[in-house]
Amino acid sequence: MNFAIVGCGFIAKKHAQAIENIQGAKLVAVCDKVSKAMEYYVDTYEAKAFTEFSEMLQREDIDIVCICTPSGLHAPLAEEAARARKHIILEKPIAMTLEETDRIIYACKENSVKLAVVHPNRFRPVVQELRGILNRGLLGTISHANATVNWNRNQEYYDQALWRGTKQYDGGVLMNQAIHNLDLLLWFMGQPEQIFSMEATRLRKIEAEDVSTGVIRFESGALGTVEASTTVYPRNFEESITIFGEKGTVKIGGANALYFECLTIEGMSEEEAEEILNKVKADPWGKPGHQCIIEDMIEAVNENREPAVTGEDGRRALELVLAFYESAAGNEPIYMKPVKVCM
Structure with a gap:
């Protein structure tokens, strides 16, 4: 083609x-x-x-x-x-x-x-492995999850182009950097029901936010926390997702969420866990996304x-970011409805 x-x-x-x-x-x-x-x-x-x-x-x-x-x-x-x-x-x-x-x-x-x-x-080896674990129900009922993106984007990064960091063309850390992590969180945890967020522009001379925190209640009843920033000194520090279930705890992390930092599941032998860990370590990036x-x-x-x-998947991630923005602006919880595309 x-x-x-x-x-x-x-x-x-x-x-x-x-x-x-x-x-x-x-x-x-x-x-x-x-x-x-x-x-x-x-x-x-x-x-x-x-x-x-x-x-x-x-x-x-x-x-x-x-x-x-x-x-x-x-x-x-x-x-x-x-x-x-x-x-x-x-x-x-x-x-x-x-x-x-x-x-x-x-x-x-x-x-x-x-x-x-x-x-x-979504196509990274560690993400595919975690998706498989969740699809098989190995963690049981999920109690809560954490999504973290603490990165560095210095002022020179934003000064490369006039549109960077603007609300009209770019957005802040949630819209630009953390949206990939939020997409994974939704892929793993399902539809959000309620969110509350705070944000700030602390260090970068931009219009949008450079640090954000928030909490989510999912339709399943599980809770989630989100932390995102571009203010970390001197380089990217962490991108991670941690999921806590009644039968297991799993964390994918590192500077770019490439590895299992924790893989503890009821009934999974040390040999099986080690095999999964080594498989990911052997090719952490996999085929380029x-x-x-x-x-x-x-x-x-x-x-x-x-x-x-799909476009609907992209819409879900955007809707979550916009709900975070709305909550932070109004200092109040936002109740979200299932995605319905208006035609």
Whole structure:
């Protein structure tokens, strides 16, 4: 299948490299308002460069468009790509508002195109192992869970582009960094019912938050805590998810949530636990997550099924972030309803 990329910043290179590593996939076009930003893709992949998105979409040989622009630009570009009957791989977050998100999902359904949201952490070996443990019910009833992202993004990071750290185009630590962790928390724990959050902008000169804490009550009755920041000195400190059940305690952690830091389950022998731990340690990153997302999209198109990470999945993660923002702004609990996409 032939791919196009719109938005030729840092994350676009991960898409291009992933496409190159997939047999039968080819990057044929790129689009950016800044011509110089496209030179790498023209020179390396022989992609055709476009400064106008509508012009690029006229190419009939493009099957899938990867949208890698600032988040605040996702909605109009995704809608336009859907109307051009191109399947869409959309970087996180899916959009900045639920109204924009619903427009994207509707446009894709209306034009019979597939939509995948880039939450690649789901494909990490340790995450897949934990998902399997939960699917098998090995932890029993879950009492509570913790999700933590304590990272470093210094002022130079935010000063790279005017849109970074803005509420309109980027958001803060929850929307930009921790949303992957929140996606995993929802994938593991199910629908939130009630949340309460506090946030602050402590160290970075940005419009959005650089530190956030919150608590969640899930529909199952289980509780959750969330802690996220970009203020940690001097480098990324921890990304983790810990789940406490009546029959086990499991924590995936490290600076990037790549390893089991605890794997204690009733009835699981030391030998079995050691085998799982060693399997993850042998290849902690696994196949690059962007490659998994793109390969899955190709299969979804060929098999006429939904992608592994759908627009609705992206909406759930966004809805949780926005509920955290609303709670912090009003200093009050937020009661959440099951996801219902407005058409």
